Amino acid sequence: MMVDDIPADRHSAVLQSKRNATKYQILVEIAERQPAVSQQEIADTIGVTSQAVSNYLQELVDDDYVDKRGRGRYEVTKEGVDWLISETDALEAFASHVSEEIIGRVDVETAIATGAIEEGERVSLTMRDGYLHATPGEVGDATAVAVTDASADEDVGLTDFEGVVDYELGTVTVVSVPTVQNGGSGQVATDIVAEHADAHDLVATAGIEAVAVAHRADHSPDIQFGTVDAVREAAQKGLDVLLLTVADRLSAHTDTLREHNVTYEVVDGQRERAR
Known part of the structure; x- marks a missing residue:
């Protein structure tokens, strides 16, 4: 894509010639280093010769973008700042155009x-x-x-x-498992867990007590690590997930599900067993 192909309000002189691009770079370097400006340091930074920097500096002075205050002392003028701002805005608009309207078309x-x-x-x-x-x-x-x-x-x-791919988001059923200090997996009714597991696409476990519950219910976890993000992503892709989580990890999961508008229900394993 050529620069002329972009809308007029996104045109930038910096993109239209190497000379303008170099002047832009030098003006930025002067603004950062002023008032004491080392031509050699600028040359080393932007990859041109010291003589080239000297020549461009004179052009910038002639353009009223830079004031020369003495040997090795330069300051960017108001006109220079205005030019930097306008060119930077144009560059940002061009980059946004490329990112959103060009690259987006060729995403694979x-x-x-x-x-x-x-x-x-x-x-x-x-x-x-x-x-x-x-x-x-x-x-x-x-x-x-x-x-x-x-x-x-x-x-x-x-x-x-x-078009849009039409599918229903999955839901998450969460079984809270007590920590081992509070009785652990033995406090959860495995028959209820097995029933829930059979009705879901995936079983996820967060914490050793939760893994023990899954094993006692004769189910191998499909997801055991990184469950906060994994469970959320699975539900967003249309899968129903049974999440067995130790009680002290419950809020981390439900906060993420709520933040991403994923439907979930929390089941207290101990109360469920008592029914």
Whole structure:
């Protein structure tokens, strides 16, 4: 993309010539070092010769962007500051344009192919088992274009997304497990835990007492570490999660779930057993 291709309010003289870019860099260095300015230090910093810095300094003085106060003493004028601000604003606008409107168009995401897909083919998108799936053909509300070939069950790169992948967020059921000082896993009804586990896609455990509960309920945890973020992410991708957590870790999980608007229910294992 050429600079001329961007909107007029995003044009920057700094981007249009090496000379302007160098003057911008030197003016920034003067503003940082003034009033005592070492031409050699500026030259070393921006990668030009000391003579080149001297020549540019004279141009900046002629442009009224810099005042020369004596040998080796320079100060940026109000006009110089205004030019720096305007060029910096233009650079920021250009960077934002590139980031949001250009790079965003070429972002590549990954999905699991449900069938043979050829590069350049438009595919339909669905969320299943917590993963984005791509199906050959434009048959759904959400589509994308493949940027790689793929066979069924292989990863495929996607870009040029259209529409929104429609799926329901998962929910989290939280069973609070007492610490070992308060009775630990023995205070939790394993039959109730097993019943909940069978109704969920994943079982997560936070803390050794919670792992013991899962084992006693004859279930192997799917998630054992980093559960604060892992449980939240799994639910956001449509999976229902049973979280067994030691009581002193409960708030860390529920705070994160609440912050990300994930639906959850807290079950007290001891009270549940008494019913």
